[in-house]
Amino acid sequence: MTKVVKNISIYSLGNILNKSITFLLVPLYTRVLVPADYGKLELVNTVGAILAMLYGLLVSNGYSRVYFQNKDPEWRKSLFFSGQVFSVFCCIIAGGLSFINAETIADTIFNFPGGAIFLKLVTIVTLFKVLTLIPMNNIRNREKAVLYISINAVYLVINTLLTIYFLVYQKLGVKGVLYAQIISGIVELITLYCFTWNQSSFHFRYSGLITMLGFSIFLIPSNLSSFVLNYSNRYFLNEYMDIKEVGLYSLGAKIAGIIPFLFTEPVKMAFSPYIYGMIDNQEKCKKHLADFSRFFFAGLALIALIISFFAKEAITIMADTNYSGSHSIVFVLSVSYLFMGLAGIIISGIHISMKTWIVSLIWVFSAVINIVLNVLLIPKYGRLGASVATMLSSLCILACYFIAVYKVYPVPFEYFKYAYLSIMMIMSNIIAQYIDRYLQYAFVFKLLLLVIFVISLVMSGYFNSEEKRKAISFIKSHTKKYISKQEFQ
Secondary structure, three states: OHHHHHHHHHHHHHHHHHHHHHHHHHHHHHHHOOHHHHHHHHHHHHHHHHHHHHHHOOHHHHHHHHHHHOOOHHHHHHHHHHHHHHHHHHHHHHHHHHHHOHHHHHHHHOOOOOHHHHHHHHHHHHHHHHHHHHHHHHHHHOOOHHHHHHHHHHHHHHHHHHHHHHHHHOOOHHHHHHHHHHHHHHHHHHHHHHHHHHHOOOOOOHHHHHHHHHHHOOHHHHHHHHHHHHHHHHHHHHHHOOHHHHHHHHHHHHHHOHHHHHHHHHHHHHHHHHHHOOOOOHHHHHHHHHHHHHHHHHHHHHHHHHHHHOHHHHHHHHOOHHHOOHHHHHHHHHHHHHHHHHHHHHOHHHHHOOOOHHHHHHHHHHHHHHHHHHHHHHHHHOHHHHHHHHHHHHHHHHHHHHHHHHHHOOOOOOHHHHHHHHHHHHHHHHHHHHHHHHOOOHHHHHHHHHHHHHHHHHHOOOOOHHHHHHHHHHHHHHHHHHHHHHHHO
16 A cells, blocks of 8 residues: 555656646636637547547556456557557547548537647647556556656647747747647657557467456447547537637636546556556455545545645736636536546556446447537537536436446445535535635635535544554654654754
8 A cells, every 4th residue: 555655656656746837727728718719629638639539449457457367478468459459449540530530520519710730730639648657557557657757748848838939939820839739649649659668579369368358348439428528628619609608618627627637547557557556356356445435535635635625816817808708617527537537547447347338328328418418518518518517417327336346346435425525515515616706815714614614524433543553753753753753953
């Protein structure tokens, strides 16, 4: 567990640094691009994310799971080669089809002129992203956390500098953002191959590829559905409202998106290899999954509260007045990310059982619910309706995951504690909204509310006495070490 905590810390630090760089671009976008153009960029990037999943048939996900089935180095090298060759083949076929049919596809998915050129550019971006997935997963599987975040940082720094150049100096708008992504993607791919070339052999292993695809193929419907849940609301907003509303929603979603980027994803990256590594010991694996999920949920709730409490102040600083009002949806989306974050951890039970078809069923079901809710809520409530639809669909996914894991891989989850913490967070968020609206010095009062939340959580019994004792002992020992170092200096 010590190693996984260390890796979580490294991934978290890396993601904080990477997110900081990424967020430098948000004020640039919101000042150089009007909300309508920002909405276009979000729609184009959404298409790119969908294409990335389809081009590689999610074989990278299968690679991460199958990698741990055999510890033989040569077998793992052939698995790497097989997965990468398959990814290249899919990219050539799918990318060619996208280019040939660009006009037709763009007219279907974009509701603005000049969509074909955007589709071609995002297709190129996607090709390089897909080819980086298996090398990046290889680095993560080998628990090279520092190398992983370093390569990400190189990509983001180059992408940021190029974006500034193309947007500010060349004034290329959305096209400039895509040009920057293409160039930085090429650099990232070359860098990755420099560090992973020795992890590959020239032996194509059909059995390994079939096993990877057998795991991954059932995830395609779930991943398509996840895009429906997270991004279809942008298309409905464009259809029922306008492209400006898409831009306003996207900025609010970007702020709330700090939650998975800052906390959820780093934890998942470190936790997956850890939990898969103990699948031979079922009881130990189940206990660790239950305990880890509970602690993770508490940390996630705290991060989500901080983001939602101070979203208004963040948007005021980051964007001009054209984007005022975007903060109103962060509260709802933060709750959505709370549910989805926990779902992303407990899904390990389903993955361990290799019954990934269950995940697809759950996501397809939730996607249908999301579409229905979008159609019902967006015409009347706009971006707020879109965020509520996302939150309710996320709750549906979490509930279904709990039921599925109980059936296929029974884990002793403490369901009451999850429900209690969720209610506490929602109530705290509601109070924070009233503070923002009616009280002076809202920032101070929200800080006080945050402290009250933490104290209430500790005193509520969410953590047992032994866990509290260990936490206090840990804090005391590290405090003494710090004081000793200061005195020595």
